[in-house]
Amino acid sequence: MERVVRHFQEELEQLQARLLEMGGLAEERVRAAVQGLSTRDVDLIDQVLQGDEPVNELHVEIDSRCFKLLALHQPMATDLRAVVSAVKINTDLERVGDLAVNIAEAAKRYATHAPVKKLIDLPQMGDLAQAMLRDALDSFVRRDTTLAKQVLDEDDRLDELKTKIFRELLAYMLNDRATVEPSLDLILISRHLERIGDHATNIAEDVIFMVSALDVRHHAVNPQN
Amino acid sequence: MDTLNPPLLSVPRPSTPAAPDLGRQLKIDVERLSFFYGAKRALEDISIRIQPNVVTAFIGPSGCGKSTFLRTLNRMNDIIAGARVEGQVLIDGHDIYGPGVDVVALRRKVGMVFQKSNPFPKSVFDNVAYGLRINRMVSSRSELAGRVEESLKQAAIWDEVKDRLQESALAMSGGQQQRLCIARTLAVRPDIILMDEPASALDPIATQRIEELIYNLKKTYTIVIVTHNMQQAARVSDHTAFFWLGRLVEYGRTETIFTAPSEKLTEDYLTGRFG
Numbered sequence: 186m187e188r189v190v191r192h193f194q195e196e197l198e199q200l201q202a203r204l205l206e207m208g209g210l211a212e213e214r215v216r217a218a219v220q221g222l223s224t225r226d227v228d229l230i231d232q233v234l235q236g237d238e239p240v241n242e243l244h245v246e247i248d249s250r251c252f253k254l255l256a257l258h259q260p261m262a263t264d265l266r267a268v269v270s271a272v273k274i275n276t277d278l279e280r281v282g283d284l285a286v287n288i289a290e291a292a293k294r295y296a297t298h299a300p301v302k303k304l305i306d307l308p309q310m311g312d313l314a315q316a317m318l319r320d321a322l323d324s325f326v327r328r329d330t331t332l333a334k335q336v337l338d339e340d341d342r343l344d345e346l347k348t349k350i351f352r353e354l355l356a357y358m359l360n361d362r363a364t365v366e367p368s369l370d371l372i373l374i375s376r377h378l379e380r381i382g383d384h385a386t387n388i389a390e391d392v393i394f395m396v397s398a399l400d401v402r403h404h405a406v407n408p409q410n
Numbered sequence: 411m412d413t414l415n416p417p418l419l420s421v422p423r424p425s426t427p428a429a430p431d432l433g434r435q436l437k438i439d440v441e442r443l444s445f446f447y448g449a450k451r452a453l454e455d456i457s458i459r460i461q462p463n464v465v466t467a468f469i470g471p472s473g474c475g476k477s478t479f480l481r482t483l484n485r486m487n488d489i490i491a492g493a494r495v496e497g498q499v500l501i502d503g504h505d506i507y508g509p510g511v512d513v514v515a516l517r518r519k520v521g522m523v524f525q526k527s528n529p530f531p532k533s534v535f536d537n538v539a540y541g542l543r544i545n546r547m548v549s550s551r552s553e554l555a556g557r558v559e560e561s562l563k564q565a566a567i568w569d570e571v572k573d574r575l576q577e578s579a580l581a582m583s584g585g586q587q588q589r590l591c592i593a594r595t596l597a598v599r600p601d602i603i604l605m606d607e608p609a610s611a612l613d614p615i616a617t618q619r620i621e622e623l624i625y626n627l628k629k630t631y632t633i634v635i636v637t638h639n640m641q642q643a644a645r646v647s648d649h650t651a652f653f654w655l656g657r658l659v660e661y662g663r664t665e666t667i668f669t670a671p672s673e674k675l676t677e678d679y680l681t682g683r684f685g
Contacts, residue, residue: 264681
């Protein structure tokens, strides 16, 4: 019995380490995509476009580890919540990786046009989305529900920035038709960054569920009893 | 030591779908029960309420008192020298340790299935008919045959034995013997069935049959099962009670106990971090 438990804990720790590794990769790809956009660095953008494979491989590996833990150890209580949360966080991180590619695609198109304006709010959105992702992952590592709740609160700020960017770019588009195409790419990027914030929020919600068994999704708070 | 005295010692929350309706009559109501083997206290201050037609699982490490507690519910411990009970066990509102209780009638009402199947060295038919005959519960051969068939059907073994009712029960497989013993218990039409590790000696397929049977039987009976197999408790029961060192630590909806228990002791036991 003792041996089996230690074995399970070891596997759970490995799973969480791989999840963090994936989180780090996804976060770095978002950073690179936004930097590529800001500096019009097409080489950096291409690196993002071509470098999705490690995240995808981790996605499959983590799912397989979770599946194995569920099938072979049939975890219960906090262990069960940890594995189920890992499955969900894994999906969120994979989507973040995809969104980094989407940002890079739009950034590459944007780089073929003259800049619409100096980018201020978009890089800020990028910083905020990355910070949310980082905090969500930190809250996961530290099992810190206070930090996870902060991530939930930050999501509103990201939404505000997205709305602000849309309005500003709408004005540019109305004034000058030549800005329509590049502006639409910037709007798309703001949408992708907002989605990354949503995934960070999902992760934070999963952390709260994992630690305290509370389901706070859709503003619900349901103790599981 | 607070964890040993959790607030939830009675019924699970009534507001949740699987929780019992508080308006319904209790089938079993145990109030501050302690049990002693001589000077040794094996159960301490157990209070628990069980509604009809519910499967309740008792889980906990070896020696935690779960089997002892199960056996207090039909006074099976009476036969142990030096055993003593304090507190109250009400079944359908009647104190089973009260004066003038007919223990034989009690055990008819509260049947028991044991870990090791224990068919009598008789035919399949005679095993099931045994309780009906000695209690003179039937008035004709055809009634007896009808009750035997009904019990075997309820125990989901009729199709396997209908053509060999006169063969020895001892020639059957372990899983069949256990279902035969359940049929024997059902024959005297109990209200409550106590099961002490009913599937621990069976292979996975026979175990699954017993579990399916438990699921079907709860429509008619109230079932209390002791099991070491936590997955089994999770699969078959509506409510779970966790015992530790002779105390009831936590009692609630099975779904809650296995996903988000309130007590750290329960959590530690379920996740194997005990000791």
